[in-house]
Amino acid sequence: xxxxxGSAPLLxxxxxxxxxxxxxGVVGTIRGRPKLAVEAVAGVxxxxxxxxxxxxxxxxGSGKTTTAQTILRLVKPESGAIRFRGEEITNASGRGLRSxxxxxxxxxxxxYESLDPxxxxxxxxxxxxxxxxxxxxxxxxxxxxxEALVRAGxxxxxxxxxxxxxxxxxxxxxxxxxxxxxxLDPELLVAxxxxxxxxxxxxxxILTLLDELRSSGLGILMITHDLSTAAHYADRIAVMYxxxxxxxxxxxxxxxxPKHPYTRALLSVVPQRDPxxxxxxxxxxxxxxNPIAVPVGCRFHPxxxxxxxxxxxxxxxxxxxxxxxxxxxxxxxxx
Amino acid sequence: xxxxxLTVEDLHVWFELERGGELHAVQGVSxxxxxxxxxxxxxxxGCGKTTTILALMxxxxxxxxxxxxxxxxxxxxxxxxxxxxxxxxxxxIAMVFQGAMNAFNPVKRIGxxxxxxxxxxxxxxxxxxxxxxxxxxxxVGIPAARASSYPHExxxxxxxxxxxxxxxxxxxxxxxxDEPTTALDVMVQAxxxxxxxxxxxxxxxxxxxxxxxxxxxxxxxxxxxxxxxGEIVETGSTxxxxxxPKHPYTRLLFSATxxLYGEEDVVSIPGTPPRLDRELxxxxxxxxxxxxxxxxxxxxxxxxxxxxxHAAACHLNDPVMRVAS
Numbered sequence: 305x306x307x308x309x310g311s312a313p314l315l316x317x318x319x320x321x322x323x324x325x326x327x328x329g330v331v332g333t334i335r336g337r338p339k340l341a342v343e344a345v346a347g348v349x350x351x352x353x354x355x356x357x358x359x360x361x362x363x364x365g366s367g368k369t370t371t372a373q374t375i376l377r378l379v380k381p382e383s384g385a386i387r388f389r390g391e392e393i394t395n396a397s398g399r400g401l402r403s404x405x406x407x408x409x410x411x412x413x414x415x416y417e418s419l420d421p422x423x424x425x426x427x428x429x430x431x432x433x434x435x436x437x438x439x440x441x442x443x444x445x446x447x448x449x450x451e452a453l454v455r456a457g458x459x460x461x462x463x464x465x466x467x468x469x470x471x472x473x474x475x476x477x478x479x480x481x482x483x484x485x486x487x488l489d490p491e492l493l494v495a496x497x498x499x500x501x502x503x504x505x506x507x508x509x510i511l512t513l514l515d516e517l518r519s520s521g522l523g524i525l526m527i528t529h530d531l532s533t534a535a536h537y538a539d540r541i542a543v544m545y546x547x548x549x550x551x552x553x554x555x556x557x558x559x560x561x562p563k564h565p566y567t568r569a570l571l572s573v574v575p576q577r578d579p580x581x582x583x584x585x586x587x588x589x590x591x592x593x594n595p596i597a598v599p600v601g602c603r604f605h606p607x608x609x610x611x612x613x614x615x616x617x618x619x620x621x622x623x624x625x626x627x628x629x630x631x632x633x634x635x636x637x638x639x
Numbered sequence: 640x641x642x643x644x645l646t647v648e649d650l651h652v653w654f655e656l657e658r659g660g661e662l663h664a665v666q667g668v669s670x671x672x673x674x675x676x677x678x679x680x681x682x683x684x685g686c687g688k689t690t691t692i693l694a695l696m697x698x699x700x701x702x703x704x705x706x707x708x709x710x711x712x713x714x715x716x717x718x719x720x721x722x723x724x725x726x727x728x729x730x731x732i733a734m735v736f737q738g739a740m741n742a743f744n745p746v747k748r749i750g751x752x753x754x755x756x757x758x759x760x761x762x763x764x765x766x767x768x769x770x771x772x773x774x775x776x777x778x779v780g781i782p783a784a785r786a787s788s789y790p791h792e793x794x795x796x797x798x799x800x801x802x803x804x805x806x807x808x809x810x811x812x813x814x815x816x817d818e819p820t821t822a823l824d825v826m827v828q829a830x831x832x833x834x835x836x837x838x839x840x841x842x843x844x845x846x847x848x849x850x851x852x853x854x855x856x857x858x859x860x861x862x863x864x865x866x867x868x869g870e871i872v873e874t875g876s877t878x879x880x881x882x883x884p885k886h887p888y889t890r891l892l893f894s895a896t897x898x899l900y901g902e903e904d905v906v907s908i909p910g911t912p913p914r915l916d917r918e919l920x921x922x923x924x925x926x927x928x929x930x931x932x933x934x935x936x937x938x939x940x941x942x943x944x945x946x947x948x949h950a951a952a953c954h955l956n957d958p959v960m961r962v963a964s
Contacts, residue, residue: 363825364824475907503683504851504852504895505683505891505907507895507907508895508897508905511897512907529824530897532854532896532897532898532901535897536897536901559899559900560900570825570826571899573825574854575857575858576854576858576899577857577893577896577898577901578882579857579858580878580882587826587829587830587833589830591794591796591824591827592824
């Protein structure tokens with residue numbers, strides 16, 4: 305079940321479409337070839353509530369990162385709606401956009417690149433306050449910087465305030481980046497592969513930190529390619545394929561009783577820790593097709609092990625499949 | 640009977656540092672690879688796993704110095720440096736590099752690059768080269784006609800397939816694969832791992848799989864060694880490493896790895912690995928260990944047998960140490 309409490313979701317995304325123009329080249333432009341566009345996100349809907357972590361899972365080219373970028377309005381949506389706390393922000397500009405970027409914070413994949421090497425931890429974490437003209441006087445700002453460091457697990461803060469990024473381990477850097485995103489007291493965190501650049505031994509610490517923040521009431525949208533991580537930490541999982549969500553539901557339901565053949569195949573090839581784990585990998589041939597040429601009908605049908613002729617014609621919608629519990633959706637006419 | 644194809648004995652690698660001093664990256668690594676075996680070398684960044692296999696290939700930069708023995712069918716290929724390694728490189732022992740993106744020269748056609756090791760060893764000329772390249776590509780699942788493509792025209796998965804074709808060009812017996820699937824999507828990773836296993840069977844290859852990813856080793860390899868701070872701290876069957884680890888680092892590394900169906904909490908390992916540019920005293924894992932006891936701070940535990948085909952470098956397995964403290 306969702307951690308729904310009847311209140312409006314923090315973030316609502318409805319039928320979101322984001323497309324990028326395909327360069328036609330000089331010759332193509334002169335000859336007036338038709339303008340082509342790639343739909344990186346092709347009609348995606350989901351919501352994130354307070355105190356909930358939604359994992360958006362998919363392979364490269366699935367559109368998961370573009371979805372995140374569109375929510376943060378780093379990329380302009382083509383159509384659809386994005387609502388934050390019930391307020392439409394799809395086409396927000398100026399003040400609306402500033403407010404969005406104060407309440408929704410992004411955590412990047414690579415803490416080695418997201419921190420300015422010339423800034424001490426103190427300055428890195430204080431920066432967002434200065435940008436948004438918040439935090440009052442210098443003393444108040446320092447108090448908030450310390451508080452953010454403590455929330456990010458960098459204790460005591462005195463130990464870290466005057467350090468430079470190169471003096472920190474990878475895990476500590478990611479904690480500094482998280483502290484910098486917490487200092488504005490955001491309501492939603494968007495974490496794009498937050499641990500994939502880190503060593504295995506420190507990943508759990510960062511993920512546990514995100515889990516604690518979720519428990520304290522933040523909404524978290526985690527973008528990841530790692531199903532094991534999603535299974536462990538997320539409340540809900542949405543599986544993306546070629547710009548669409550093909551399955552969504554409570555994490556446990558999606559992992560233990562997947563309904564979409566793509567989800568089933570993905571899960572079957574995730575290596576497990578126990579060498580005795582009897583896996584029958586269902587290896588799909590080929591790679592995710594080019595989003596310039598999306599197959600008609602169900603976009604997964606050319607690689608689908610259970611496709612029937614109808615799948616070539618019907619573009620399936622997300623619905624509750626037979627035998628699934630409420631809140632578990634799959635876009636497959638055979639599910 | 641079942642003599643090892645490859646024996647590594649007390650391998651050490653030092654890198655000279657620009658600011659002076661040395662980094663002792665590999666500190667006495669020994670292992671054996673039996674014919675047809677799939678052996679995993681696992682550890683986190685900086686543990687020395689990649690340096691170890693680069694040393695086996697004789698591909699370390701000039702700032703490195705190497706000691707120890709690497710026996711290929713009983714012959715020491717390190718004995719006379721480049722002179723003794725080069726006849727074996729690609730023909731007996733080949734390597735697939737991490738991130739196939741960088742393994743190919745971007746301005747040369749894939750086919751020409753696959754042919755390079757064959758030409759180097761005079762194994763093919765003219766038309767027969769082209770035919771052999773075509774066969775190799777087909778074998779790894781790429782149409783022969785794509786030999787004239789450039790690396791950027793391939794997807795990551797195809798580049799990794801092409802890298803395998805190149806590694807197999809001179810029919811080696813030992814294949815060293817360094818994080819062969821790290822940058823790939825999970826489905827493409829499964830394709831490459833399946834291909835790797837098939838090729839190992841077909842070509843009678845013995846495989847050393849180097850990775851930070853324990854589940855991959857668990858699913859692909861029969862035996863593995865866990866490295867930490869330049870040393871092998873535990874080695875044995877992958878089954879025993881998971882079900883009956885004898886070194887706290889191995890146990891903690893498994894607990895730090897989330898599993899699809901695992902119910903128990905995933906726990907990180909506090910602290911960081913020691914610096915390797917100064918001498919280590921005692922057990923290198925002691926500062927991060929949850930079972931540390933008296934001798935650990937001062938006495939370095941040797942890798943000692945803890946059962947059939949299993950060894951670990953931990954004082955907990957030594958009754959004398961346990962009684963003494």
